[in-house]
Amino acid sequence: MDYSVALVEENRLFGDLIRRADPALPVPTCPEWTIQQLFRHVGRGDRWAAQIVAEQRDAPLDPRTVGGGKPPADPEQAIEWLHEGARLLIDAVGTTGPSTPVWTFTGPRPAAWWIRRRLHEATVHRADAALALGLPYELSPALAADGISEWLDIIGQSRGDGPAPLDAGSTLHLHASEDTLDSAGEWSISLDDRAIIWDNSHSKAGAAVRGRAVDILLALTRRLSAANADVEILGDHSIWDTWLERTGF
Structure with missing residues (x-):
């Protein structure tokens, strides 16, 4: 890109x-x-x-x-x-x-x-x-996916004094629905010594978030709720809720 x-x-x-x-x-x-x-x-x-x-x-x-x-x-x-x-x-x-x-x-x-x-x-x-x-918003899948990756990089590189975005042992998986993204449309997120680590792999996690890349981006940056962004949350919803509470764009 x-x-x-x-x-x-x-x-x-x-x-x-x-x-x-x-x-x-x-x-x-x-x-x-x-x-x-x-x-x-x-x-x-x-x-x-x-x-x-x-x-x-x-x-x-x-x-x-x-x-x-x-x-x-x-x-x-x-x-x-x-x-x-x-x-x-x-x-x-x-x-x-x-x-x-x-x-x-x-x-x-x-x-x-x-x-x-x-x-x-x-x-x-x-x-x-x-x-x-009150206008529609669209972003290409590739650009939205890159925005998700960039945001995860920032969270992973920023070590503050507050609690980590995930509790110890919690895992989160994001999965974009666009077939054109291949592995670039998946993000497996976990915690390593209070630091967030992630990669573009498919994994079973405590909570999974599925939807279009642009909708995941809007939910991840707290521009829309998961419901309003038409994003599906599977598994332990508290993991997603905790992530949102502890991160901010």
Whole structure:
């Protein structure tokens, strides 16, 4: 998958949704946010990541200090500001070098890590906008599956002080219904010394989640309940409930 191409396209689709939305419209899946705040979050986030990469930072950057972090007042210029942020990130990775290590919230990673991260930030926040507007939301099975994998990577790489997403001995299996995904549409998740580990294998688990990849992604990131996402939960429902309680996008 070409993450740069996908980021530009998702950024465009997000902008198209925002262009026709009331800036003051509440976003139920991002409590206390409006469409305008969601828009600023995505647009400034791309520029934040671009500056981290361009400066080859080894420490966090305060988002409030990001250059050009405030969108123009004119709606059309604001959309161009959004699109420019994605291009700045792609250009920064190209200049710095995709393999150059830079700061991320999961530890030092290759600069190209940020393109994939910002891509999936855009896919989920586009869902936020679509749900707020009452519009349908779709994502290709391959991109949705990659979003699930990327999210599991982040959870596995992030060790906090709180409880692990799974209790000791619990296992979780996600299974996308699209035949075109093959093994990329299955995720077996378990716990190893408080860290989440996963692979693309088929396994019998304490709880199994089945549905389209895009629907699993929306349920996994708590954008829709399993029932509203048309996702089936088999086995011990408490394992899934615990996972959701202890993870957040």
